[in-house]
Amino acid sequence: MVVKEKTGVKNVAVLGSTGSIGRQTLDVIRQLPEYLNVVGLAAGSNHSALFSQIQEFRPEYFSYAGYESAGHSLKSFTRPKYLPLEELAAHPAVDIVVIATSSTAALDAVLAAVKAGKTVALANKESLVSAGEIITAAVKKYKARLHPIDSEHSAIWQCLNGEKQPPRRIILTASGGPFLNYFTERMADITPAMALAHPSWKMGQKVTVDSATLMNKGLEIMEARWLFNVPVTDIRALIHPQSILHSMVEFPDGAVKAQLSPPDMRLPIQYALTYPDRLSNDTLPSFDWADFANLTFTQPDIVKFPCLRLAIEAGRKGGTYPVVLCAADEVAVSLFLKERIRFTDIPAIVEKVLSQHDVVSKPSLEAIKAADKWAHDAALDISGASF
Amino acid sequence: MVVKEKTGVKNVAVLGSTGSIGRQTLDVIRQLPEYLNVVGLAAGSNHSALFSQIQEFRPEYFSYAGYESAGHSLKSFTRPKYLPLEELAAHPAVDIVVIATSSTAALDAVLAAVKAGKTVALANKESLVSAGEIITAAVKKYKARLHPIDSEHSAIWQCLNGEKQPPRRIILTASGGPFLNYFTERMADITPAMALAHPSWKMGQKVTVDSATLMNKGLEIMEARWLFNVPVTDIRALIHPQSILHSMVEFPDGAVKAQLSPPDMRLPIQYALTYPDRLSNDTLPSFDWADFANLTFTQPDIVKFPCLRLAIEAGRKGGTYPVVLCAADEVAVSLFLKERIRFTDIPAIVEKVLSQHDVVSKPSLEAIKAADKWAHDAALDISGASF
Secondary structure, eight states: OOOOOOOOEEEEEEEETTTTHHHHHHHHHHTTTTTEEEEEEESSSSSHHHHHHHHHOOOOOEEEEETTTTSSGGGOOSSEEEEOOHHHHOOOTTTTEEEEOOOEEEHHHHHHHHHTTTTEEEOOOOHHHHHHHHHHHHHHHHOOOOEOOOOOOOOHHHHHTOSSSSHHHHHHHHEEOOOSSSSSSGGGGGGGHHHTSSSSOOHHHHHHHHHHHHHHHHHHHHHHHHHHHOOOOOOEEEEEEOOEEEEEOOTTOOOEEEEOOOOOOOHHHHHHHHHHHOOOOOSOOOOOOGGGGGEEBOOOOOOTTTHHEEEEEEEHHHHHHHHHHHHHHHHHHHHHHHTTTTHHHHHHHHHHHHHOOOOOOOOOOHHHHHHHHHHHHHHHHHHHOOO | OOOOOOOEEEEEEETTTTTTHHHHHHHHHOOTTTTTTEEEEEEESSSSHHHHHHHHHHHEEETTTTTTTTTGGGGSSSSSSSOHHHHHHOOTTTTTTEOOOOSSGGHHHHHHHTTTEEEEEOOOHHHHHHHHHHHHHHHTTTTTTEEEEEEHHHHHHHHTTTTSSSSSSEEEOOOOOOOTTOOOOGGGGHHHHHHOOSSSSOOOOOHHHEEEEEEEEEEEEHHHHHHTTGGGGGGEEEOTTOOOEEEEOOOSEEEEEEEEEETHHHHHHHHHHHHHHHHHHTTTHHHHHHSSSSOOOOOOOOTTTTHHHHHHHHHOOOTTTTHHHHHHHHHHHHHHTTTTOOTHHHHHHHHHHHHHHHOSSSSSSSHHHHHHHHHHHHHHHHHHOOO
């Protein structure tokens, strides 16, 4: 049952609609037909899934990465109309752009949406990590709005509701992933199947492996730095295996606020789409005290999980280090998933790429893209040479 | 160190300044001289403590329950000037009235402050429990403000900051008191000294015993009902022995927000005095992950703690039942502290008084006061007859 309120229906474009976050976004929209309407869908591959989504949601526009070259079924549509990705992100018919694609490839679409003054519901970490300063400056200039979709950043955002003073500290919680209690010396033997078996969250492959290395938490620290304008030194990670308490904010008086809920991405997705309203949606889980029976918190082990240390260091140093970290990690995770390198090679490759990088401070978008490309090549080079 | 902001100094009258909450209120004010000034002090007994406070804080006004009859040192003052309690609560020089007295005796002072349009920082539970409908109607009519001081209600209030939708549910946490893991059959042997040894909070005697019987949590459920306009049926208690998470609010979308901090009453007191600002105060505890290492939650045992059941029942039935519950509990706790009755006689007396009461629905202030007096007499009568 949906609580009815007098708000206009918002037109949503979902970029990355066939991925994990994209599909869960469509699950939410399906439940709230009086509030949300799909006006655009975009995918990078998986054209058959996109085809089904188009048949169900009947959007006005769609985008597909291989559209020009591929001669498949998508070309037969007269409606929806095909648009290049950045045109869809900036189209006047769109109110909210959901960025549910992974990797730094989302950057241009994010900037196109921001420059068109859209509400950008952001699930992509890499764009803010790589170009946080450029994106947040553009958000201000073009009066756009950034709504985080990550459960942690959504939690922080919710805790900041109505508060006048900026936070003293942000505490990002991390499930710790499947290897939280694993022996350090056995980490090298972890297989892709083991790394993809996350204990609490259902997510895409890249972010699941990043959760297992704790790189994900490091990226989130950098993301929080830009979303909430808090220095990296005032953001810390805390391991919380139950994934019930999604993050905390400490205020100047010492009070801490937290947001809690069962681990289900549809909740932060819905909040990003309906903010500042909170709408009743029976398909979302509600409070059950048994979920909250025992909440534990420990400090992360940065010796066992060097990716977290590398990310925090890159975040503190700034410049092009964060984009280099992202790109090297993307290459390393992809090689690990192909069983070309070991689990412990992921931080080793990232560290080596970072050590070889000539940093550019206050980088332009071009410098960021150049560093991204350089780091991809360097990571491939290093992994080819050493492994 | 105090963060300086351009706000006017607020003049505070502390009613019940020599009690536990009153003294902690003065501790907070002492740290924030740029924001808060003591304009009035009032005590019901303990004139020597009041004398010292007057010497330190140099208020304009004071009040003392035994002033007319007693010929002691307080009569020698030319400044501060003596005022009857309700006159102090309503005085034009006062911005914020802190109600730190216990029992229903605070009711007239609360109403005097509300009718004068003051900000009322309320630590007294009994007034809202007994006359919540009258007080909240007066708050609306006279444009006064109620700021809760109880840690639980402060937590809920903080979680509601900036939220548009009313809560779906409120979850009040309870430490469970010193007898959480006690055998039910040994409850009759509990002595006042045992009941006064609270595991996490430093509070006055009455509220400490009420915490041990869980009556306190029942009173808080009724208080929350009026403060936040949520039906008693949508408020539940959850045992949380660490007293770190002070309460939770569930919103219509299923998201839960919580406020956490080490158990120190000065934090909610300061927030009630400085709302909506959160001021840095080095004497308040700040976040330490070790405090949050393990947070547990269980359902309360209403067989072992019948006071909680009685309070919830009285809250659901409404009318004069809540004031009768308060009054009977006050008498019973006082008799228990004098070792005149056993610990398990507290709920027995309260239940018997409630069962003998002829309820008045939608009671006037006079009807509430009459029920209060009737219940005091009935409780004394029952305890004298049976024990």
